[in-house]
Amino acid sequence: MSWFADMLGPWRGFAVTFRQMFRPKVTTQYPEEKRVKPQRFHGRHVLNRYPDGMEKCIGCELCAGVCPARCIYVRGADNPPDAPVSPGERFGFVYEINMLRCIFCGMCVEACPTEAITMTHLFEMSVTGRDDAIYTKDELLVEPDGTPRHPQPAGPLIDLGELEQGNGWLRATAPSGRAAFEGIVAWTPSATFGAEPPERGQAGTRPDDGSEGT
Amino acid sequence: MSGLELLIVAGIKVIAAFAFLVLTVLVLVWVERRVVAFMQNRYGPNRAGPGGILQTLADGLKLFFKESMTPRKAQFLLYIAAPVLAVVTALLVFLVIPIGAPVTIGDTTYTLQVTDLNVGVLYILAISSLGVYAVALAGWSSGSKYPLLGSVRSAAQMISYEAALGLALVPVIMFSRTTSLAGIVEAQSGTFGGFLPAWNIVLLPSFVIFLIAGFAETNRAPFDLVEAEQEIVGGYHTEYSGMRFAFFFLAEYINLFNMAALTATFFLGGWNGPVFGPTWLQYLLPVVWFLIKSWAVVFLFIWARGTLPRIRYDQLMAFGWKRLIPVSLVWIMLAMVAIGVRRFGLPWA
Secondary structure, three states: HHHHHHHHHHHHHHHHHHHOOOOOOOOOOOOOOOOOOOOOOOOOOEEEOOOOEOOOOOOOOOOHHOOOOOOEEEEEOOOOOOOOOOOEEEEEEEEEEEEEOOOOOOOHHHHHHOOEEOOOOOOOOOOOOOOOHOOOOOHOOOOOOOOOOOOOOOOOOOOOOHHHOHHHHHHHHHHHHHHHHOOOOOOOOOOOOOOOOOOOOOOOOOOOOOOOOO | OHHHHHHHHHHHHHHHHHHHHHHHHHHHHHHHHHHHHHHHHOOOOOOOOOOOOOOOHHHHHHHHOOHHHHHOOOOOHHHHHHHHHHHHHHHHOOOOOOOOOOOOEEEEEEEOOOOOOOOOHHHHHHHHHHHHHHHHHHHHOOOOOHHHHHHHHHHHHHHHHHHHHHHHHHHHHHHHOOOOOOOOOOOOOOEOOEEEEEOHOHHHHHHHHHHHHHHHHHHOOOOOHHHHHHOOHHHHHHOOOHHHHHHHHHHHHHHHHHHHHHHHHHHHOOOOOOOOHHHHHHHHHHHHHHHHHHHHHHHHHHHHHHOOOOOOHHHHHHHHHHHHHHHHHHHHHHHHHHHHHHHHOOOOO
């Protein structure tokens, strides 16, 4: 009777497809429903500030140098002595990222000695012109109180709350390129997040005396 | 009816049939995409309009504004004639399908079909054969490899399955004793034993053969080798874009609905069904029955597309010539014997 079973085979397929019609759908209804992004998601960048409002960027151009896509353009300038922009000697005078070229590898974040540039969870960056895809310092830099800026207004597609997921990626890397920071909390406090609590596996807080820790 | 009146009535019917078909296609494409999506655990188009029902309209508008490109090697006249021919033949088939019971207004009776040809079945077979020309010409006049392959496949497939399609209808004609579609529907109006509707579906082998041949005739899965995207890009309409492509698309779906409507007419009793209530309801209900039956067959077509994989070309040909046609010939002989026995009694009695 195996020939009979063989003959029924194709028809059993009809039952399968019919049954599947009533199963729950696997599609995520995107603008309404969004998937939870992993913490180290590589979204668009922001330029951070210290809690006192000073910019973290010192205009060293390491990010531009390390960028494999050559999408970052930085020009540093000397801090004006009477109104310094950053705590260092120099600051990022011009800072532009071409988001059409960026491959979101995060090497700029790794290269940054002051954790000035970090990546957010925001990924909805469609624009209607190529010029709009070049994010200038105005759009990248967070407000003095830490609120991120975005060229597009908030709406169903632009959840500015996601911008605040600003340094999740940084948390898990050996920061500042110094191996000595391994195992301790080593990122600098920022205007957005303040002082960060230690992650799992990291001990204590960063020494306030500016030393490189133990 | 005077000549002028006849002309006006015919005009209204033609326009109504055209509008009906275009609207049907708009819904049909959406329904197909939705149903197949549901079978694959997806949602399908659900953004444009309530439930996405305007998706086809949006796609059509997009195609309307797209550039219609012509390949350099195309035979231009035939190249633009082919999509027109495809739509025209698809539309013509529908003209003889009765979508409802005759309506009496005043003292004239109007049939709910554009015209009731007394050779309706032959007309349908003839016109759908003409449809092969559209496909063959489109593939050849494109001056391109894949369309030519697609059209060669299509011509061979449609010609071989048309034979089975026609043979499947022979028992229906023999039992209904007419080739007029209105007559065939009329012949199915009674009941067997007072409760079973006297539909031709009792001619089960005919029904199955007709349905299978219909799948092949409309170039749909599992016989969609003509448009096998994985093998020959898009088949005969690869080189078409914009409105010309939209014409082929329209023709394809009109053909699908035609085939479903024909199946309903030949085998499922057409517009026959329980009729009750006031006069207007008595005129409306047959149309509703017809639509329900047609859409049920449409669902069957979509269901098969969602289920069955495409068969190989040699399997297709072998199945058509070595299985379907002999089986339908034997079935015709059996039907003849049955009719003879019913008419003259058993030979030894």
